[in-house]
Amino acid sequence: MLDIAAELHRWTVQGRDFAVATVVRVTGSAPRQPGAALAVDRAGEAVGSVSGGCVEGAVYELCRQALDDGITVRERFGYSDDDAFAVGLTCGGTIEVLVTPVRAGDAVLPVVASALAASAAGLSTALARVVAGPPEFLGRAVAVPTSDLAEGQGDGQSESTDAFERAVVEEARAMLACGRTGPVTVGTDGSRCGPPVVLFVESSVPPPRMIVFGAVDFASALTRAATFLGYRVTVCDARPVFATAARFPEADEIVVDWPHRYLATAEVDARTVLCVLTHDPKFDVPLLKAALRLPVGYVGAMGSRRTHRDREAALREEGLTEGELGMLHSPIGLDLGARTPEETALSIMAEIVAERHGGSGARLTGAHTPIHHGSAHSPRVPVMDFAAMNVFAVPGG
Known part of the structure; x- marks a missing residue:
């Protein structure tokens, strides 16, 4: 309920x-x-x-x-x-x-x-x-x-x-x-x-958190899409002229700071999503070096395949392992043929949803994959066979 x-x-x-x-x-x-x-x-x-x-x-x-x-x-x-x-x-x-x-x-x-x-x-x-x-x-x-639990916070039953x-x-x-x-x-x-x-x-x-690094047009569209899907969104950029509430009215928080410096103090957890849209090495490399070592749910970075290869090489030089690099979703998003910022935001959110719930990102038409998946962050637990038990009736709730 x-x-x-x-x-x-x-x-x-x-x-x-x-x-x-x-x-x-x-x-x-x-x-x-x-x-x-x-x-x-x-x-x-x-x-x-x-x-x-x-x-x-x-x-x-x-x-x-x-x-x-x-x-x-x-x-x-x-x-x-x-x-x-x-x-x-x-x-x-x-x-x-x-x-x-x-x-x-x-x-x-x-x-x-x-x-x-x-x-x-x-x-x-x-x-x-x-x-x-x-x-x-x-x-x-x-x-x-x-x-x-406060004294007596249960349902008023006896000390037994x-x-x-x-x-x-x-x-x-x-x-x-x-x-x-x-x-x-x-x-x-x-x-x-x-x-x-x-x-x-x-x-x-509380709602899961998304931190969008890079106050670009794609970030504006992504902020709107993420807010619609229930995320609490922070936009971070070191450039005060771009990181403004007027440009990102749907964001819950605007931060003007170097991305890697802000991330070092940000509150994150296993449901947190980090989206790096700056595609600028001076921002990306120190930021991703920190991000890929955090216990977060998703790290994605925008850029071409060439940018991705150059970025991976720079991160290896910074000491990241292949396992850590394997956590990076880059180029970010699913292949939807997206062109506009809004279509790109849909592509990114589609990948995040698939990652969260264990989806494949494949077409459902002709596929043999489940339509409804359990949450990737809500592991299945053993359940008792309720059907084998008698339906109960309890007066007074």
Whole structure:
């Protein structure tokens, strides 16, 4: 539900009751990934999506029912060969959806509200909800901020569950550290030996960062495209006449500094994208020497193939290894036949998206590659076979 945190936080502030359906497992090809959510309030207003349209109507009704009876349910939707017109996914995959009522007086409300508020504020947070296990645990939730869990921040259960909640927090923070969403298993007593409890952990982290080096026309188009795709964009150039807010109105930050000097102090992580568009050796070589030794998600550099060969030779002279040079995407982008700055920006963003999600960049027509990929920065984790378990019903959320 954290993918629609801003809207749901507004609902909780307004005191609205709602039910939220969250995709907790996907098998095969499906239009939305785990964590996708659809929420419905008392007035029937809906936000979000769990399937891109295939099963929205049925899930909407499940939410309305949960609002009425206060019962958390899990439901499975898949394609039926026996009845192709039945409610299901026409893409052939299956999804499992957890429907949770969030109403005044429900034990889950303060936990959900805390996670929604943190996520809506742009803070790193995680929300763990029990989807399978002993009846007394079913439907419970634990909010997991990055700071130490405050006393009583769980869902108001007794001290006997402290070990369980501590174990959940530990597991969820490990997921949150790398921005992963998915299932974890914890014993009822907080150990690995107790009866297993399966929780679905949603991670919400600030938008990934892109740093564009070189305040050129291509950078302006790339900034617009990256902002549209949810990146927080910084433009850096040593020339103050070019690095201006007037030329880059969509950028979140404009920095006037030598690129390699700025990068030495910039905050980066495994999701950070570095795009070097200067194609000037006096900027490129010291910048790429530093960039290719950082734990970032993508480093790309603009230039012709001849420029790339000259750049690689200069970087080798600077002591970079073949492994480090292998991290460089140069010439930057996919072969789209791009001509204009906007087309070039599309080419660059297409390569970044493919790298992030493990795509090949090949045409889908005639290909045998998956259409929906898992995120390259969200490694798959083992999951329990929910389908083999009985659907649970939990009064009061």
